[in-house]
Amino acid sequence: MTGLDGEVDSLLGYRSPMHGPRPERRVTAARAEEFKFLAERVRSWLSAGLEPHAVGVAARSAGLVREARAALEADGIATVSLSGRGSTKAVRAGTMHAMKGLEFQAVAVIGVEQGLVPAPAAVTPETEDAAAHAQDLQRERCALFVACTRARDHLYVSGTGEPSIFLPSGEVTAPPPPEPDRDLEPPEPDRDLEPPEPDRDLDQILPAASLPRLFRLLLARRRLDPGLDAESFLAWATAPGRRLRLADLDAAARQFLTEGGDQAVDLAGRCLDLLDRLTGRDPDLAGARLPRPFVDAARKEITARAPGQPAARRPERTPPRPRLRLDPDEAAVQVILPAVVPGMGAAPGSVGTWQLTAGGDPVTVRSRAGAPPAAHSLTRPVRAVHVCLADWDE
Numbered sequence: 276m277t278g279l280d281g282e283v284d285s286l287l288g289y290r291s292p293m294h295g296p297r298p299e300r301r302v303t304a305a306r307a308e309e310f311k312f313l314a315e316r317v318r319s320w321l322s323a324g325l326e327p328h329a330v331g332v333a334a335r336s337a338g339l340v341r342e343a344r345a346a347l348e349a350d351g352i353a354t355v356s357l358s359g360r361g362s363t364k365a366v367r368a369g370t371m372h373a374m375k376g377l378e379f380q381a382v383a384v385i386g387v388e389q390g391l392v393p394a395p396a397a398v399t400p401e402t403e404d405a406a407a408h409a410q411d412l413q414r415e416r417c418a419l420f421v422a423c424t425r426a427r428d429h430l431y432v433s434g435t436g437e438p439s440i441f442l443p444s445g446e447v448t449a450p451p452p453p454e455p456d457r458d459l460e461p462p463e464p465d466r467d468l469e470p471p472e473p474d475r476d477l478d479q480i481l482p483a484a485s486l487p488r489l490f491r492l493l494l495a496r497r498r499l500d501p502g503l504d505a506e507s508f509l510a511w512a513t514a515p516g517r518r519l520r521l522a523d524l525d526a527a528a529r530q531f532l533t534e535g536g537d538q539a540v541d542l543a544g545r546c547l548d549l550l551d552r553l554t555g556r557d558p559d560l561a562g563a564r565l566p567r568p569f570v571d572a573a574r575k576e577i578t579a580r581a582p583g584q585p586a587a588r589r590p591e592r593t594p595p596r597p598r599l600r601l602d603p604d605e606a607a608v609q610v611i612l613p614a615v616v617p618g619m620g621a622a623p624g625s626v627g628t629w630q631l632t633a634g635g636d637p638v639t640v641r642s643r644a645g646a647p648p649a650a651h652s653l654t655r656p657v658r659a660v661h662v663c664l665a666d667w668d669e
Contacts, residue, residue, distance in 0.1 A: 313332070313385055331367045332369075335370065344368050371422040381426060382429070383432075383433070384431070385433050387439045389440065393416070419441050483572070490546065490573045505547060554577075610651045628664075633657045634656075
């Protein structure tokens with residue numbers, strides 16, 4: 276590939292100086308069994324001398340991350356979210372998307388199975404749009420790739436049931452065959468596998484009147500950022516100087532989301548998990564552990580956003596992306612930054628803030644919905660240009 280400076284860049288012949296053991300794969304018959312082996316693997320890493328903060332656990336959904344953290348802590352292994360709030364002597368856990376840019380000595384990626392990876396809600400049916408279907412599958416494959424490549428020395432991948440279509444065929448550690456039932460008596464029910472009761476106190480924290488606005492806001496942000504997790508949402512919603520972002524919620528809800536700490540992260544994660552569950556063909560809504568008013572409000576907002584559609588996925592049309600253009604008048608290369616598109620989570624008149632880094636120099640460029648795209652000229656040759664939509668305001 277030839278860069279803007281005229282030099283050819285290539286990865287041919289590159290060899291990493293780091294080498295570790297082959298990744299370990301395990302398939303289990305039940306989620307509780309998967310969590311049991313996860314705890315054993317994490318404990319073996321800690322016993323081998325790894326610091327807890329050097330171990331990461333990743334899953335596709337925030338709900339599965341929450342369940343894994345609960346299972347590890349029940350086994351005596353302290354965990355903390357990827358933001359690092361809390362004790363440093365704890366294993367980090369988060370979603371695959373949130374793992375981007377991080378590195379751990381050992382990483383466990385769980386729930387890599389059909390029905391979770393790829394996430395059905397994130398993939399357009401092939402019968403609707405074959406091109407979008409292929410693009411969505413590639414995006415989901417990249418999320419798994421990001422999670423797995425966070426491991427420097429050790430990688431452990433597990434799932435329950437049928438493995439994900441993204442995993443290569445080969446030998447895996449299969450679950451042991453069940454022992455014959457010699458007594459021919461039905462086993463006692465496993466109380467730990469019963470659906471957890473929803474937290475009734477949430478009705479007092481977030482009044483029913485705030486729920487439609489909360490889910491409306493979550494859906495809008497998810498349309499802009501399909502990999503949105505609870506921490507990213509709260510960081511955006513409670514950013515200094517951005518009080519209007521939660522203006523539609525009542526005072527009690529705003530205070531809880533702003534000052535609730537880990538409880539607010541947990542609640543936002545459950546709400547996002549509920550939206551994921553509602554898009555499935557046979558959703559397990561009890562697993563979200565949210566009261567009935569939350570479920571009703573989320574379902575109503577999904578239906579209102581996409582009438583007749585089974586899932587509140589990303590918009591039918593893909594928003595325009597940044598691109599490069601040669602300006603013949605100035606004999607320079609320009610970075611074209613599209614306006615924030617109304618209907619993609621931004622209202623007419625909204626202002627988008629783009630963060631552009633060209634040759635190591637950061638630049639902030641703003642564009643307005645309904646206006647022509649913004650242009651930024653590159654004044655000197657650079658090897659790479661990185662662009663991201665950092666924010667938008669209505």
